[in-house]
Amino acid sequence: MESYDAIVIGAGVIGSSVAYHLARLGAGKVLVLERLQIGAGTSTQSSGILRTHYSVIENVELARRSWSAFTDFSAYLDDEDAASGLVKCGYMICAPDGAKLDPLKSALQGQIDKGIAVQFLSQAEARDRLPIATFDDAALIGYEPEAGFADAYLVATSFARTARRLGVKIMEGVSVDRLLVEQGRVCGVETSRGTFLSRTVISTQNIWATDIERWTGIPTPVVPERHTVLALDCPGHAYTFQMPVFKDLGSRGMLYCRSYGGNQMLVSEGTVGETLAVPDNEQGDISMDYIVEVGAQVAERFPAYEAAGLASQWTGVYDVTPDWNPVLGRVPGLEGLVVGYGFSGHGFKLSPAVGLVLAQSALGLPTEVSLAPYALERFSTGQLLTGKYGLGAVS
Structure with missing residues (x-):
């Protein structure tokens, strides 16, 4: 059984961004597990629109920071081969x-x-x-x-390639079957390729985030x-x-x-x-x-x-939540688990900033954007992030 400093589940545009930012922040040994291939899930189906317009002001800040990355993506990654296909x-x-x-x-x-x-x-x-x-x-x-549009697959694969150059290990065609928990703390994952140990797991499983509830019993409203x-x-x-x-x-x-x-x-x-x-x-x-x-x-x-x-x-x-906005950050009641799911159609637009703040959260660092509004607990406290245009992907 191999041990890692952090394990990321999912190598779509969000998971690949998390992996890259973990490496940039000096996370140590990082493993990414992808059930298919890098960027081959819902990321390939994205319309690729990039905008900062949201009626939920918290999203505006994430989108603004992400746009600054997209405007010169190769410079952001410090990788001349990186591309976003920006128009x-x-x-x-x-x-x-x-x-x-x-x-x-x-x-x-x-x-x-x-x-x-x-x-x-x-x-x-x-x-x-x-x-x-x-x-x-x-x-x-x-x-x-x-504003404009870009290619989500290019962005996901660019994040992943740069992460690999920085030492991240990415395994494709590996399904995660179970989250391992010991005394209220994550300690690893059980997969189709064996068991991998880590005290920090970041789930970016998109529509498959319901696995979290199946593994832990913690409600996952997506x-x-x-x-x-x-x-x-x-x-x-x-x-x-x-x-x-x-x-x-x-x-x-x-x-x-x-x-x-x-x-x-x-x-x-x-x-x-x-x-x-x-x-x-x-x-x-x-x-x-x-x-x-x-x-x-x-x-x-x-x-x-x-x-x-x-x-x-x-x-x-x-991957839709009741208020059409994501759940980001640490999960209460289970130490070591960080999640990013429920993007409801605007994950690609936010992927650079979200990858950064999830990596910061996983490493116990202050996040550049507060994750409090995106906490899982908002669904039980009634502090929802519902957009002013009604339910839909222009929150």
């Missing part, structure tokens, strides 16, 4: 008169208060930036010029939820890389859109999806009725797309 095209969000108008005003002001560059656009200015859209109903349009992504093609009305990511709070599904492949539109709903009975990130069925419904919503904002064709489609699975 800095801006992020636009609009709301009509109604229930979402005041929350949008408040959220935009929250960004400004954090020192983030935010502009308020007229309808004409919005059309200049996104000429394939119409904004006749938009009462408020916010624009974050320092469910897997499937969401559908469509790629639409509309010749003569390309959604180019120069056009901003767009969030439509006026649409029924609170749609988000971005350029895909330089010409197509990637689009998905930002509302509650299909709850799965068990964790499963395999591709799900997508009904024609759903495609038609989302297409109709797209055409309301992008009129030419009423004639768009469906270029491709896929599903992705979120």
Whole structure:
């Protein structure tokens, strides 16, 4: 049985970030255990949008710190081979008169208060930036010029490769079967490749975080939820890389859109999806009725797309908590266990900052961002982090 100073469960974008930051902080011997391959779980299904816009102010700070890493990712990792695939095209969000108008005003002001560059656009200015859209109903349009999208798989593998160069051992194709506990403290894990000992375990298991409850009996409020992504093609009305990511709070599904492949539109709903009975990130069925419904919503904002064709489609699975925000940090009642789960669709955006603070927490260091609002106990005390737009992935 080998002993390590820290063991990380999961090598998606969060787990790989944790591993890298542990190494940078001098954690000693670090082992990462991944049931599949690095970045091959739900990280590969991410739409990759990067923004600091949140109606939950705690998320704004994590996103702001993460964005500073993404802007020059190779320098952040001190690895000239690291890449994020960043496209800095801006992020636009609009709301009509109604229930979402005041929350949008408040959220935009929250960004400004954090020192983030935010502009308020007229309808004409919005059309200049996104000429394939119409904004006749938009009462408020916010624009974050320092935003865009990137490639979650590239980010995960870059974190992991740099971590390996710093001495981290990553084992792929290894399932963790049990968390070993002795006298109220973690002491290791039992896996398909044997037992590994450590007094510090960091779980970044995403939709499989329910294993924690099975292993320890500690409630783990997370469910897997499937969401559908469509790629639409509309010749003569390309959604180019120069056009901003767009969030439509006026649409029924609170749609988000971005350029895909330089010409197509990637689009998905930002509302509650299909709850799965068990964790499963395999591709799900997508009904024609759903495609038609989302297409109709797209055409309301992008009129030419009423004639768009469906270029491709896929599903992705979120690890969703009751307030659609993550659980981060130490677990009460079990010393040595640190968790990061329940990102509810925005884990990639936050991955650099989250990896850092989870590594700091695991090493007993002060965290650069307080983890108190993200504590597991908030679900029993009622101090939830529910976003002001309702349940969905724009918390």
